[in-house]
Amino acid sequence: MAKLKINLEEVILEFLRSNASVSSKTIYDYCSNYVAYASVKRTLKDLVVKNLVSTIGKGKITKYIISPDFEIIVPINLDHYFTKEIDERQIKESFNFSLIEERLVTINLFTNAELLHLNGLETQFTDRISKLTKQEFLKEFELLAIDLSWKSSQIEGNTYSLLETEKLLKEHQTASGKTKEEASMLLNHKEALDFIIENPDYLSTLNVARIENIHSILVKELGINRNIRNKRVGISGTNYKPLDNEFQIREALEKMCVLINLKENIFEKSLLALVLISYIQPFSDGNKRTARIISNAILMNYQYCPISFRTVDSIDYKKAMLLFYEQNNISAFKKIYIEQFEFAVNTYF
Numbered sequence: 001m002a003k004l005k006i007n008l009e010e011v012i013l014e015f016l017r018s019n020a021s022v023s024s025k026t027i028y029d030y031c032s033n034y035v036a037y038a039s040v041k042r043t044l045k046d047l048v049v050k051n052l053v054s055t056i057g058k059g060k061i062t063k064y065i066i067s068p069d070f071e072i073i074v075p076i077n078l079d080h081y082f083t084k085e086i087d088e089r090q091i092k093e094s095f096n097f098s099l100i101e102e103r104l105v106t107i108n109l110f111t112n113a114e115l116l117h118l119n120g121l122e123t124q125f126t127d128r129i130s131k132l133t134k135q136e137f138l139k140e141f142e143l144l145a146i147d148l149s150w151k152s153s154q155i156e157g158n159t160y161s162l163l164e165t166e167k168l169l170k171e172h173q174t175a176s177g178k179t180k181e182e183a184s185m186l187l188n189h190k191e192a193l194d195f196i197i198e199n200p201d202y203l204s205t206l207n208v209a210r211i212e213n214i215h216s217i218l219v220k221e222l223g224i225n226r227n228i229r230n231k232r233v234g235i236s237g238t239n240y241k242p243l244d245n246e247f248q249i250r251e252a253l254e255k256m257c258v259l260i261n262l263k264e265n266i267f268e269k270s271l272l273a274l275v276l277i278s279y280i281q282p283f284s285d286g287n288k289r290t291a292r293i294i295s296n297a298i299l300m301n302y303q304y305c306p307i308s309f310r311t312v313d314s315i316d317y318k319k320a321m322l323l324f325y326e327q328n329n330i331s332a333f334k335k336i337y338i339e340q341f342e343f344a345v346n347t348y349f
Helices: 010-020 026-031 037-049 099-105 114-130 136-154 163-169 180-198 208-218 246-262 264-278 287-301 316-329 333-346
Strands: 053-056 063-066
Touching: 010 026, 010 037, 010 053, 010 063, 026 037, 037 053, 099 246, 114 333, 136 163, 136 180, 136 287, 136 316, 163 180, 180 208, 180 287, 208 246, 208 287, 246 264, 264 287, 264 316, 264 333, 316 333
Parallel strands: none
Antiparallel strands: 053 063
């Protein structure tokens, strides 16, 4: 009789979530009606490589358990996750200090295959820019800066089109029917990126003061308070509640800086800055904008290709961020990050 087609990874993971420390034979007995034993062994090996499953013991006494990092990196389908309304979702409503202090310290956010892909792209970028003059590089960077300023602002509700953004940033021509604040938001992005180009090692060591400085550039003339907030903020679309104590917020930011500075992999540094600044919400407004600029500044400090996010869907970006807020799961955001890095390498310079 033919075996039924199933998603074996999902079946095994679901079994291990309810049955800790079991052998491959026990797992096979559970799903023997669907697959061969060799398929179970092969799938377990793949899950270990992906860091979703861990092993105890060796050889014939090997046991399998869900990885301690499982909840952070297991792929979650955004469309399926958001079929439930806000109050129906089981979420982590409070800020999770242990995430920064413990879980993210030892975890490898990217699989070996993902790092191989990212490093290959970075090699392409490095080879390409080595053939450019300084002026040619700056001209290409200007194109990316326009795209990043536009998309980063669009995610925050700015209604300037990409063409209108280009005219504003290159010719200082404002668009009719748009507010002064929208123009300022875009111009501030460009100023922040110009600052990073002029000070490429500014964030070689991340600290709170320098994050505050970047934020100050991004919110100039927007009526937004600078520096760490001392009031509560709410986030639309979720019941997650960020910290509301100024001293705890600063502590969380400081611990985040320690974590990122300790990480050796540049992609991990950049991705962590992108999600954690948004998660901490240290400012009254402009948090995600600051996160995108800081993340790019880290890449640029190490001569890595910056990311414009030009082709990301704004709704998908927000959903991926909400997933991290609610479940501390980075899978959807990591997917966006990898796709956008690939786009940047293939499009600019």
